[in-house]
Amino acid sequence: MVKIGIIVHSQTNNTYSVAEKLQKKLQEAGNEVNIEKVNMVGGNKPQSKDIQIENPPDVTGYEGLIFGSPVHAFSLAPAMKIYLEQISSLQDKRVAIYVTKGLPLKFTGGTRAIGQMKKICESKGANIVGTDMVVWRGDVDKNIDALIQKFSVIF
Template identity: 40%
Template sequence: MKIGIIVHSMTGNTSLVAERLKNRLEKEDHEVFMERLKIIGGEDKNQQDANKIGIEPLETPLEEMDLLIFGGPVRGFQASPAIKALLGKVEGLEGKDTMIFVTHAFPFNWMGGNSSIKQMKSICTDKGANILFTGIIDWKNSKREMQIDSLVGSITRKTSGIAL
């Protein structure tokens, strides 16, 4: 299966999760394309308006992927404006199997994780994506490694159930 993992990562935390996911999926004999968003003009942590964020064109051919996985950090109790900018502009999600995850530094999912997932999921479903999985990693949680392992395991198991 061809899998595209597209992430926005400000501190490297989201990218670390995506790398672990990529490594595991490749061990399962999937062809994985991972790409970190590149923001035109660089990252502006004060910019909250997704419409004012330019994303460089992706190198990963999303239309050729059997499964897409989008990941991003929580910013200001919401999904990263950069990931929202990408999802708002991306084409080809109609009928596409999709998974979503976020990372955040809050102790409870209701402190931004849940709303971020809801925002990302809404954008994707409005474009016709078939959401198969969502997950949240609490970066400051003492059980973070177990959360990452669980997320990676859940996604890997779900990929085995996708009919091509």
């Protein structure tokens, strides 16, 4: 059994819905899995450049972590970027990363957002064990199932 934290930022609930399905699958495999949200002070619609995170999730108690975030303006959502930058250490943690996005092509921000998350996490000592992307078009359930299958064998 692994204690896994799914830390997710979600404005439309798409990214959060992936986290819930992932939690269920990982729990069925015998893991202890908690979902924690990254929320901005004043609500989850960024109104200014001065974004502050409300009650940032503490990652120290988890052996494995999954970070999920939407893509915003072809890049990582600002709230997730700020949250990840505030984490003091991910030393020796197994970390998986996923993003959700609306535009169908990977170069429309998804690859960049994953790269940004990887770079921040690795700079804090994380061992990146998987990445994936869910495009919110076409057969979304098939995309989510593929991510869940991929991540369920990592931990």
